Amino acid sequence: MSSGNVKTFIPPRRVLMGPGPSDVPSRVLEAISRPTLGHLDPAFADMMEELKGLLRYAFKTKNTVTFPVSGPGSVGMETCFVNLINPGDKVIVCRNGVFGGRMIENVERCGGSAVVVEDAWGTAVDPNKLADALRANPDTKIVAFVHAETSTGALSDAKTLCEIAKRHNCLTIVDAVTSLGGSPLKVDEWNIDAIYSGSQKCLSCPPGLSPVSFSEAAIAAIKARPKKVQSWFMDLNLVLGYWGGGSGAPRTYHHTAPTNSLYGLHESLVILQEEGLENSWTRHMRNHLAFRAGLEKLGLNFLVAEAHRLPQLNSVFIPQGVDEKAIRKTLLEQYRLEIGAGLGDFAGKVWRFGLMGYSNRVENVVYCLNALEAAFVASGIKLERGAAVTAAHLVYAAQAKMPT
Numbered sequence: 001m002s003s004g005n006v007k008t009f010i011p012p013r014r015v016l017m018g019p020g021p022s023d024v025p026s027r028v029l030e031a032i033s034r035p036t037l038g039h040l041d042p043a044f045a046d047m048m049e050e051l052k053g054l055l056r057y058a059f060k061t062k063n064t065v066t067f068p069v070s071g072p073g074s075v076g077m078e079t080c081f082v083n084l085i086n087p088g089d090k091v092i093v094c095r096n097g098v099f100g101g102r103m104i105e106n107v108e109r110c111g112g113s114a115v116v117v118e119d120a121w122g123t124a125v126d127p128n129k130l131a132d133a134l135r136a137n138p139d140t141k142i143v144a145f146v147h148a149e150t151s152t153g154a155l156s157d158a159k160t161l162c163e164i165a166k167r168h169n170c171l172t173i174v175d176a177v178t179s180l181g182g183s184p185l186k187v188d189e190w191n192i193d194a195i196y197s198g199s200q201k202c203l204s205c206p207p208g209l210s211p212v213s214f215s216e217a218a219i220a221a222i223k224a225r226p227k228k229v230q231s232w233f234m235d236l237n238l239v240l241g242y243w244g245g246g247s248g249a250p251r252t253y254h255h256t257a258p259t260n261s262l263y264g265l266h267e268s269l270v271i272l273q274e275e276g277l278e279n280s281w282t283r284h285m286r287n288h289l290a291f292r293a294g295l296e297k298l299g300l301n302f303l304v305a306e307a308h309r310l311p312q313l314n315s316v317f318i319p320q321g322v323d324e325k326a327i328r329k330t331l332l333e334q335y336r337l338e339i340g341a342g343l344g345d346f347a348g349k350v351w352r353f354g355l356m357g358y359s360n361r362v363e364n365v366v367y368c369l370n371a372l373e374a375a376f377v378a379s380g381i382k383l384e385r386g387a388a389v390t391a392a393h394l395v396y397a398a399q400a401k402m403p404t
């Protein structure tokens with residue numbers, strides 16, 4: 001029953017510094033608002049080919065099968081698992097946070113058997129443990145792990161983990177939802193077979209699209225499946241009737257692709273290409289270092305050891321006696337600033353500050369440090385006013401003297 005008084009929804013303006021989505025630049029929002037095309041329109045098909053090329057650039061791959069899945073990161077995740085796992089397959093999953101846990105769920109729901117390599121939350125995946133697990137389970141088909149664990153802010157050594165998996169003739173599935181565009185990631189050089197990401201993190205596009213890429217070995221394994229993929233929507237053999245082929249190739253209807261959202265992803269990748277992928281990685285690190293100096297001045301300690309810390313996801317322990325919900329409420333209501341709460345084991349114990357994509361800017365670093373300091377002071381915490389932002393500026397000043 002309609003009340004008859006519902007008005008146009010105008011979202012409040014926010015500064016997004018949580019674990020995603022990140023701020024979306026106006027160029028991307030403008031791209032999304034352009035006229036809708038049919039998903040089989042030849043002009044749209046040309047844009048699809050460009051989009052695939054731009055994603056190959058972002059993933060550093062030549063994989064032909066590289067495209068955005070119509071759905072959030074979780075759909076990209078399922079696409080990798082449902083296509084590659086056959087019932088009865090043994091899959092090693094390295095778990096060091098929430099999203100590794102979801103991989104285990106995926107393996108089990110596909111009828112596979114998951115061997116779990118556990119690492120403490122907040123640490124990186126230990127390559128030695130993976131090597132031990134592979135020696136103990138020589139019949140393993142696939143190794144899966146999360147490159148950038150958003151629940152903690154830990155970055156794992158994807159290159160070494162894939163090297164070990166390859167020594168044991170395993171295919172690899174890598175979650176790059178938070179790493180793509182923000183941290184070094186080299187799909188071909190590191191021998192990654194199946195990878196998925198999300199549009200809403202370091203690519204700074206609205207949520208709802210999941211870039212994926214599959215190696216030739218992965219596609220061969222999918223083609224050789226003894227049984228159909230149990231998901232109709234995610235079956236690559238069917239999806240590729242639409243996204244596969246090349247320029248001018250015939251395309252058949254699979255589902256009605258979200259055309260306007262795909263213009264947005266195209267624009268966000270054009271922006272990434274203009275900046276340069278490596279420059280984007282460097283920018284993420286530089287702003288993180290300044291932000292870190294400010295957070296430490298505010299008395300906040302990082303959850304993850306420096307060597308494994310993600311620049312785009314900064315998890316810090318909540319100081320004793322601080323009402324974490326009240327601080328987040330002040331930041332949202334008075335400063336229209338969104339930061340992230342802890343997830344899973346770290347709920348109520350950490351805050352997660354995202355510096356992803358377009359949110360990874362000097363002005364966001366300064367704004368957040370000032371707002372946080374003000375929220376702390378208002379809640380009765382004693383600290384030296386202005387010290388956090390000064391610490392960040394000192395880092396920027398030192399960086400300005402460094403070669404780029």
Ligand SMILES: Cc1ncc(COP(=O)(O)O)c(C=O)c1O
Nearest residue numbers: 072073074099150175177178198
């Ligand atoms: C590492 C990781 N994997 C998977 C996902 C799931 O992505 P989505 O929420 O877009 O479905 C997320 C979302 O935050 C994530 O951070």
